[in-house]
Amino acid sequence: MDLTTFGGRLDMTLFAGNNNVTIQNNSTMAGLFLSTLGGNDTVLIDKSKILVDIKVALGNGADSFRVTNVVLTDPTQWPSPLLGSVSIDGQGGVDSTNLSSLVPLNFEVLVP
Numbered sequence: 001m002d003l004t005t006f007g008g009r010l011d012m013t014l015f016a017g018n019n020n021v022t023i024q025n026n027s028t029m030a031g032l033f034l035s036t037l038g039g040n041d042t043v044l045i046d047k048s049k050i051l052v053d054i055k056v057a058l059g060n061g062a063d064s065f066r067v068t069n070v071v072l073t074d075p076t077q078w079p080s081p082l083l084g085s086v087s088i089d090g091q092g093g094v095d096s097t098n099l100s101s102l103v104p105l106n107f108e109v110l111v112p
Contacts, residue, residue, distance in 0.1 A: 001027045009033060009052075014041065016059070024047045034058070036063065044068065053085045060092035066096060 002025045009031035012021070015038040024046040032051045034043065035060040047069040056065060065088055087098065090093070 003027060006030070013037075018061075020044075022046065035059070036061075042066075046077065047102040050112075052089075055087045057089045058091055058093070058095055062093050063095045065099070099100070 001023045004027045006029040007060060008029070010029045010076045013035045014037060014064040016022070017039045019036060019039060019041045021034060021042070022044045022102055024044070025048070029050055032045075032050050032054045034055070035057040036043075038049075039059065040061045041058060042057075042064045043056060045068070054110045058065065086099075088099075
């Protein structure tokens, strides 16, 4: 998705396979609910605004969740000041994320 505005929450379920989801270039939505099935999937959020909540369930496989171009002083960047929660369930497989890079930006990351 590139420069796309949703009036509500984007709710996506991907089929099994090696899928890529890219949300970029000032795309805006109230929330993101994403579920992937088996396969090596990649999720990238780049310079976009998600206002309320993010819930991602990465299915079985070696999945990746990345957030890039985060500048908290710019209101067009992620995360939005209104963002209430980010929930990522890695499920089965060896998954990776770069969320620890948000810690220096005063974004708290909790790992269960």
